[in-house]
Amino acid sequence: MLLSKEKTADIIPQKVPFVMIDSLTSVNEDSFISSFIVNKENIFFKNEKLQEPALIENIAQTVAAGFSYVGQQEGGEPKIGFIGAISKLKIHQLPSIGDEIITTVTQLHQFENIYLIKGKNYVGNSLLVECEMKIVVGV
Amino acid sequence: MASRDEIVSTVKEFLSEEFEVDKSTMEPEANLQETLDLDSLDYVDLVVVIEENFGFKVAGEDFVDVVTFNDFYALVEKKLAEK
Numbered sequence: 001m002l003l004s005k006e007k008t009a010d011i012i013p014q015k016v017p018f019v020m021i022d023s024l025t026s027v028n029e030d031s032f033i034s035s036f037i038v039n040k041e042n043i044f045f046k047n048e049k050l051q052e053p054a055l056i057e058n059i060a061q062t063v064a065a066g067f068s069y070v071g072q073q074e075g076g077e078p079k080i081g082f083i084g085a086i087s088k089l090k091i092h093q094l095p096s097i098g099d100e101i102i103t104t105v106t107q108l109h110q111f112e113n114i115y116l117i118k119g120k121n122y123v124g125n126s127l128l129v130e131c132e133m134k135i136v137v138g139v
Numbered sequence: 140m141a142s143r144d145e146i147v148s149t150v151k152e153f154l155s156e157e158f159e160v161d162k163s164t165m166e167p168e169a170n171l172q173e174t175l176d177l178d179s180l181d182y183v184d185l186v187v188v189i190e191e192n193f194g195f196k197v198a199g200e201d202f203v204d205v206v207t208f209n210d211f212y213a214l215v216e217k218k219l220a221e222k
Contacts, residue, residue, distance in 0.1 A: 084180045109190070111183045112199040134180050 001025050001035075003069065008034075011068040011078055012061055017043045020058040021103070024065045030107040032066030034058070038099045049094035055101070055129040056086065059119030062103045063135050084114065084134035092127045099123045113137045146215050150208075153188045167209045174208070189215070195222055 003011070003024045012019070020042075026033035036058055038045070044054035060083050068078035095101055103121040110116070113136060120130045141149070151162045158175045165174060177185065182202070189197055195218045205211050 109183060109187050111186045112179075114180060114183050116183050116187065134183055136180075 002027060008065055012064045013080055014061060020054050021061045021065060024069055027066055027069050032062050032105045034062040034065060034103045036101040038095050038097050038101065040097050049096060051094065052091050052129065055121055056131065058101060058103055058121055059105060059131065060133065062105045063117055066105060067137055079137050081135040081137045084136045087132045089131040091129050095123050095128060101128065141219060143212060143216065146212050149192055150212060150215065153192050157184055157188050165208050168207050170206060171208055171211050193219060
């Protein structure tokens with residue numbers, strides 16, 4: 001684990017009950033990985049499943065945590081990103097209580113302070129949601 | 140190396156498809172941003188289709204002098220020559 005749950009929460013702008021990642025587990029030059037355990041107190045938990053908005057937000061918050069972590073490592077202020085657009089969204093399945101969601105985000109392209117990323121979240125080998133996002137990173 | 144006519148044809152093809160704009164509106168001296176109705180987020184898509192079709196990357200500073208379609212074709216020509 002790269003960052004604990006507490007430290008991860010400190011570097012993303014979202015606050016409880018809208019926090020949809022537990023910890024940032026890996027950061028590479030062009031990819032970030034996070035983990036998140038589904039619990040029944042989650043505001044998007046309904047009909048025994050974590051719903052789609054939580055999974056999309058989970059991808060966005062993985063990006064936020066990754067950029068923030070990189071910003072801190074470079075000695076600057078944490079970078080804050082905003083979702084500019086979501087495309088190519090596919091919902092495959094929804095996770096259940098207790099499932100550990102592993103989310104991978106890969107940077108596809110960058111133009112100035114706008115990043116095109118590909119996000120996927122999994123439980124085990126089962127793909128939950130995949131999409132592309134344009135993230136505008138504050139400078 | 141691709142000729143100017145080949146570049147123009149390729150560019151019109153992928154821009155019309157990506158930005159859903161009729162090729163006939165892409166006059167050489169037409170304003171690229173206005174014709175394609177590009178906002179800042181759309182430039183990422185433009186960067187993607189350029190790389191997919193021509194195999195080179197472009198950065199923000201490459202667009203400083205790009206106003207018209209002719210300017211854009213000249214940018215593509217220059218980048219292809221540098222490859």
